Amino acid sequence: MEYTKETPVGTGTDNRFLNALRQSGLRLERGPTRILQINLGRRCNQTCRHCHVEAGPARREVMQWPLMERLIGLASHPTITTVDLTGGAPEMNPHYRSLVEGLSGLGREIITRCNLTVLMEPGFEWLPDFYSRHGLRIVASLPCYGPDNVNRQRGEGVFEKSIAALRLLNSRGYGIQGHPGGLPLDLVYNPGGAFLPGSQSSLEADYRERLGTDHGVSFSSLLTITNIPIGRFGASLNRAGGMEEYLRLLEHSFNPETLPALMCRDTLSVGWDGRLYDCDFNQMLELELGGGKPRLDGSDLDLNQLAAVGIRTGTHCLGCTAGAGSSCGGSLA
Numbered sequence: 001m002e003y004t005k006e007t008p009v010g011t012g013t014d015n016r017f018l019n020a021l022r023q024s025g026l027r028l029e030r031g032p033t034r035i036l037q038i039n040l041g042r043r044c045n046q047t048c049r050h051c052h053v054e055a056g057p058a059r060r061e062v063m064q065w066p067l068m069e070r071l072i073g074l075a076s077h078p079t080i081t082t083v084d085l086t087g088g089a090p091e092m093n094p095h096y097r098s099l100v101e102g103l104s105g106l107g108r109e110i111i112t113r114c115n116l117t118v119l120m121e122p123g124f125e126w127l128p129d130f131y132s133r134h135g136l137r138i139v140a141s142l143p144c145y146g147p148d149n150v151n152r153q154r155g156e157g158v159f160e161k162s163i164a165a166l167r168l169l170n171s172r173g174y175g176i177q178g179h180p181g182g183l184p185l186d187l188v189y190n191p192g193g194a195f196l197p198g199s200q201s202s203l204e205a206d207y208r209e210r211l212g213t214d215h216g217v218s219f220s221s222l223l224t225i226t227n228i229p230i231g232r233f234g235a236s237l238n239r240a241g242g243m244e245e246y247l248r249l250l251e252h253s254f255n256p257e258t259l260p261a262l263m264c265r266d267t268l269s270v271g272w273d274g275r276l277y278d279c280d281f282n283q284m285l286e287l288e289l290g291g292g293k294p295r296l297d298g299s300d301l302d303l304n305q306l307a308a309v310g311i312r313t314g315t316h317c318l319g320c321t322a323g324a325g326s327s328c329g330g331s332l333a
Contacts, residue, residue, distance in 0.1 A: 014315070015313060015314055015315055016247065016251055016315040016318060017313050017314065017315050017316075017317040017318050017321070018313055020251060020254045020318065020321070024254075024256045026256055026259060028259060028262070028264070028265070028311050028313065029265070029307070029311070030264070030265055030266075030278075030306060030307045030309065030310075030311055031265050031266050031307060032079045032266060032303075032307065033077075033079055033080065033266060033267070033268050033303045033306050034079055034080060034081045034082065034266040034267075035080070035081070035082045035083075035084055035263070035266055035267040035268070036071070036074060036075050036080050036082070036083045036084070036267075036268055036270070037083075037084040037086060037267055037268065037269045037270065037279075037280060037328070038063070038071055038083065038084065038085055038086070038099075038270045039053075039063070039086050039087060039088070039090075039269070039270065039271050039272050039280065039283060040062065040063045040085060040086070040087050040088065040090040040093040040095075040096060040099070040272060041059070041061050041062030041063055041087055041088050041090075041092070041093050041272045042054065042055045042056075042059035042061045042062075042087065042088045042272065043055065043056075043057070043059050043060065043061070043062055043087070043088045043089065043092045043093070044056055044057065044059070044087060044088040044089040044092065044115065044118075045057060045089055045092065045115070045117060045118055045121050046089075046115055046117060046154055046155055046158065047155065048115075048141075048153055048154045048155070048232070049152075049153050049154070049232055049233070049236065050143075050153055050190060050227055050232060050233045051231055051232050051233075052228055052230050052231035052232070052233060052234075052280075052281060052284050053087070053088060053231060053280075053284055054231050054232055054284075055087060055088040055089070059088065061272050061273070062092075062093050062094070062272060063093060063095070063272040063273070063274075064095070065095045065098065067273075067274050067296070068095055068098070068099045068102070069102070070274075070296060070297070071099075071270060071296075072099070072102040072103055072106075074296075074301075074303075075103055075106055075108055076106055077303050079303060079304075080108060080303075081108060081109060082108060082109040082110075082111060083103050083106075083108050083109070083110050083111070084111040084113070084267075084328065085099070085100075085110065085111065085112045085113065086113040086280065086328075087113065089114075089115055089118045090112060090113060090114075091112070091114070091118050091124060091127060092118065097130065100112075100130070100134055100136070101134070104134050104135075109137060110134065110135075110136050110137065111136070111137045111138075111139055112131065112136050112137070112138055112139070113139050113140075113141075113328075114138050114139065114140045114141070115140070115141050115154075116140050116141065116142065116161065116162040116165040116166065117158055117161040117162060117165065119164075119165040119168060119169075120161045120164060120165055128168045128169055128171075128172045128174075129172065131169070131172070131174070131183075132172040132173060132174070132183060135183065136183075137183070137184040137186070138169065138174060138183075138184065138185045138186070139186045139188060139223065139328075140162075140165075140166070140169075140185065140186065140187055140188065140219075141154075141187075141188045141190075142162055142166075142187045142188065142189070142207075143188070143189055143190050143191075143192065144159075144189070144192070145206065145207045145210040145211050145214075146159070146210070147159035147160065149192050150162065152192065153192060163215050163217060166185075166211075166215075166217045166219070167215075167216070167217060169185055170185075170217060170218055174220075175217075175218045175219040175220050176218050177218065177220075184220045184221075185218075185219045185220050186219065186220050186221050186222070186223055186330075187207060187219050187221075187222050187223070188222075188223045188224075188225055188330075189203055189207070189222055189223070189224050189225070190224070190225045190226070190227055191226070191227055193227075194227070194237060194242055194245070194246040194249070195249070196226060196249070196253060196322055196323045197224035197225070197226060197323070197324070197326070197331070198224070199324070200222060200223070200224040200324065200330055200331040203222055203224060204221060204222035207219070207222050208222075221330075222330075223329060223330030223331075224324070224326070224330055224331050225326050225327075225328070225330065226250075226319045226320070226322060226323070226326035227319070228281050228316050228319040228320075228326075229243060229246055229247065229250075229316055229319065230281060230284055230285060230316050231284055234316075247315060247318065249322070250318035250319055250321075250322040251318055253322035253323045254318060254321050254322060255321055255322065255323060255324070255325060255333055256321075257325075257332075257333040258320065258321045258324070258325030258332040258333045259321065261325065261327065261332040261333070262320055262321070262325075262327065262332070263279050263320070263327040263328055263329070264278040264279045264282075264311050264320075265311070267279060267328075268289075268303070268306065269282070269283050269289075270296065271283050274295070274296045274297060275288055275292075275295070275296075276288060276289040276290075276294065276295065276296060276301075277289050278311050278312055280328065281316060281317075281319075281320075282312055282314075285314065285316070287312045287314065288312075289306075289309060289312070290309040290310070290312075291312075294306075294309070320332075
């Protein structure tokens, strides 16, 4: 299968996000780097319709161990508080275990972004015990509390496998309120179409009621994430002729109160090949940090000086500032 990079939406003079900033009299500036987000590759056991990474079983891009060793060193920098492992399915990288073990002694929070069904794949039965042994925070995708929407977005049978995986995680103490030594299990909701997420707190209450009553499943919190108009979701909008309508929705929903918490202000996103980005979405559009300088393999990478490097933006950034806002950590305002 051929994979083509989605053309960035509005990164020049037609950047509608920058226009929204100017009209609000605001600037977007980087602060100290606190989160190191590492994309371990685009290999995944699922092929989801909304995936901005365009991950799937046929992808072969995976991060190699020498680069991971450098990242373990980078994670020891005093401003870094969190290491966020993502993909694809990060667990499918053959060096995933060694990376987590190398990070575990640094005293950082380690997040692993899990699609849940990977726990049900042959050869990955070790994952629940490995997660709990290293105290990982799990952020797991589950775009609805019922099977129809989940299977439509993510593939037939995914909901049933996801529930089975959540029960396994609950049995290890993940997501159990009041459990001694309880471990964090967050679920991620994203809309099933070209509309903004509802209230994060209201959706969390609905999820908690339905998953608990219907399936006996518990979790820690729900994170709502807006669909960004890139990757497979952007391609589906273009095919349906709905891109402009969706961009207008995002533009008209611009909320300046989301700016202080935008992930690009305190995150360094590292691609599977070591290239650096302001965020995971810029990574998928190949909008490199500072236009390709600094680089991970160069002596010029100084986290203390990254605040001086401008944040690269495009019209797609409106997705993070629409309504209550959106980031890898959920809503912002």
